[in-house]
Amino acid sequence: MKKTKARTCWDLLCTFFKIGLFTFGGGYSMISLIDDECVVKKKWITSDELMNVTIIAESTPGPIAINCATYVGYRQAGILGSVISTIGVVLPSFIIIYIISLFFDNILENKIVASAFKGIKIAVSLLVFTAALRMLKIIPRNKLPLIIMAVTFVAMIAISVFSINFSSIYLILIAGLVGYITFAISRFRKEDKK
Amino acid sequence: MIFIELLLAFLQVGLFSFGGAYGAIPLIQDTVLSHGWLSEDMIKYFIAVAESTPGSIMVNLATYIGSNQGGIFGAVLATISVVIPSFLIILLFVKFSDKIFNKPFIQAILDGIKPCIIGIIFASGITMLYGNLFPSDSISEFDLYALIITVILIAVSVVWQKIKKKSMSPIALIIVSAVLGIVIYGI
Numbered sequence: 045m046k047k048t049k050a051r052t053c054w055d056l057l058c059t060f061f062k063i064g065l066f067t068f069g070g071g072y073s074m075i076s077l078i079d080d081e082c083v084v085k086k087k088w089i090t091s092d093e094l095m096n097v098t099i100i101a102e103s104t105p106g107p108i109a110i111n112c113a114t115y116v117g118y119r120q121a122g123i124l125g126s127v128i129s130t131i132g133v134v135l136p137s138f139i140i141i142y143i144i145s146l147f148f149d150n151i152l153e154n155k156i157v158a159s160a161f162k163g164i165k166i167a168v169s170l171l172v173f174t175a176a177l178r179m180l181k182i183i184p185r186n187k188l189p190l191i192i193m194a195v196t197f198v199a200m201i202a203i204s205v206f207s208i209n210f211s212s213i214y215l216i217l218i219a220g221l222v223g224y225i226t227f228a229i230s231r232f233r234k235e236d237k238k
Numbered sequence: 239m240i241f242i243e244l245l246l247a248f249l250q251v252g253l254f255s256f257g258g259a260y261g262a263i264p265l266i267q268d269t270v271l272s273h274g275w276l277s278e279d280m281i282k283y284f285i286a287v288a289e290s291t292p293g294s295i296m297v298n299l300a301t302y303i304g305s306n307q308g309g310i311f312g313a314v315l316a317t318i319s320v321v322i323p324s325f326l327i328i329l330l331f332v333k334f335s336d337k338i339f340n341k342p343f344i345q346a347i348l349d350g351i352k353p354c355i356i357g358i359i360f361a362s363g364i365t366m367l368y369g370n371l372f373p374s375d376s377i378s379e380f381d382l383y384a385l386i387i388t389v390i391l392i393a394v395s396v397v398w399q400k401i402k403k404k405s406m407s408p409i410a411l412i413i414v415s416a417v418l419g420i421v422i423y424g425i
Contacts, residue, residue, distance in 0.1 A: 065292050066409045069366070072359050074294075077408045096339065099351050100331055102358070105255050106324020107294035114328040123329070130325055134317060137293020138301050142313050144287060145305040152286055156425050161290045162370075163419020166387045167411045169366035170395075174408070176359040179352070189353035196357025204365045212358050216351055223350020227343055 052121045053128050059086065060113050060132030067133075068164050071101070071108030073171035078112050079178055088116050091182050098179075103216055109133050188226060192219050240308050241315055243273060248300050248319035255296060266299050275307055296320055387418050 059081050067074040075098060082088045089097075094112075101111035110130055117129030144151050151157055183189050196215050203210050247269045255265055263285060270276050276284065288298035297320055304316025331338075338344055370384045394414060398406040 062409070066412050067292055067294070068412065069289060069295075071294065072362055073408070075359075080405075080407050080409075095352060095355075096335075096348065097328075099348060099355055100328070101324075102355055103351075104324060104327045104331075105253050106321070106327065107255075107296050109294040109297070110321050110324045111328050114325050115332055118329060118332045126325070126329060126332075130321060134293070134297055134321060137291060137298050138313070138317055140291050140293070141288070141298050141301040142305055142310065144291065145302050145313070150283075152283070152290060156420060157290070159419045159423035159425065160416040161419065162384070162423050163387055163415040163417070164412055165366070166370050166384060166419075167391055167408075167415030169363055169370060170388070170391055171408050171411065172359060172363035172366060174405075176356050176363060179356050179359070183352050183356065184349075189349070192350060193353035193357040193360075196354045197361050200358055200361030201364065204361070215358065216354055219350045219354030220347040221350070223347045224343060226350070227346030 049121055049124075053125060055086075056117050056120055056125055056129045057132040060117070060129045061136055063113075064109065064133040065136040067109060068161075069168040072175055073168040074109050074112070075175040076171040076178075078116070079175065082116050088120055091178065093119075095179055095182060099216075103213065188222075192222060241312065244304055244308060244312055244316045245319050247273060248304070248316045249323065251296065251300070252320040252323040263295070266296070270303060275303060383422050387415065387422060390418060391415055 063074065063077050063081060066077060075094070079091070079094060083091055083094055093115075097112055097115045098108065100115075101108040104111065110133065113129040113133040114126045117126035119125075121128070196219065199215060200212065202208070251266055251269055267278075267281055270281055271278065284299060284302050285295070288295045288302060291298055297317060300316040300320040301313050305313035308315065339348075367388070370388070371381055372379060373381050373384075391411065391414065395406045395411060398410075
């Protein structure tokens with residue numbers, strides 16, 4: 045039993061190191077990576093759990109990367125697992141950034157780095173789409189979710205086009221409230237019928 | 239003492255940075271400027287570096303500024319400080335998640351939030367794609383190379399799926415895109 049836990053921890057460390065190494069441009073593209081590694085390949089968590097962690101990650105402070113790593117690690121191997129996964133996901137960037145801060149005055153002026161990164165940025169935006177499309181599969185095909193999604197989409201685009209200072213956390217709060225109100229109404233109607 | 243300052247500053251950043259890295263950037267800027275750790279130009283450069291290297295932008299900035307202010311120990315300390323709040327919050331959440339998620343009204347709230355999150359992610363994908371194609375944020379400067387790379391990447395992943403019968407792993411896609419970037423934008 046002890047050996048299997050050590051194995052699980054090693055597996056968590058390697059997987060999250062890999063995820064940390066290939067996460068560029070923030071959390072959403074990372075959801076695709078986690079989906080591929082932890083849901084499809086390792087089957088550590090389900091798509092639905094990943095969706096819930098994403099919601100929690102979006103509604104709580106801190107980077108999504110850390111939230112996901114902590115959650116999956118804890119599910120697999122308790123506190124130790126969560127510590128190891130979190131270290132795993134942070135380690136690659138820590139090493140890279142530390143080296144850059146020591147030796148490179150202007151790494152972005154390096155032509156190879158700059159060109160590679162321009163390419164990577166495009167892959168990252170496509171991965172963000174993949175994450176959204178995969179999530180779309182697990183929500184019910186009703187009118188209300190589709191309306192909420194469309195309204196949020198338009199609101200977010202408007203926020204970035206007009207550079208309005210409005211955090212997405214408020215949209216999440218409103219959507220949660222809408223979900224709750226529909227629930228309360230349907231319950232009220234049921235009681236009414238009785 | 240610089241280490242205590244780093245600790246407190248990045249705990250604060252980790253604790254109050256809602257809505258992902260882009261929500262955290264203004265907070266980090268304020269914190270760093272108010273401590274006089276870096277000039278405004280240096281922060282802009284740091285942010286660009288943090289965006290172009292793997293890993294969460296927030297954590298990268300913490301490592302960079304920590305290292306800049308207090309060497310390796312500063313880097314470790316700032317990184318841990320920025321990570322700890324979300325780490326603890328998630329631990330608390332997992333402890334109670336089964337109990338919480340079984341409640342019907344919580345399920346109802348989540349059912350409202352799920353499509354909202356998907357909308358946010360779609361919008362962020364569109365914004366990022368637009369930023370790639372029009373790098374200086376004006377319609378007049380269209381980056382044809384970016385469009386070519388986008389089309390090639392989509393084609394490659396579609397073909398991969400047809401041949402291998404499973405979708406291309408994100409890591410493979412990133413490696414292909416880096417190579418394409420070097421080939422098309424040049425060395």
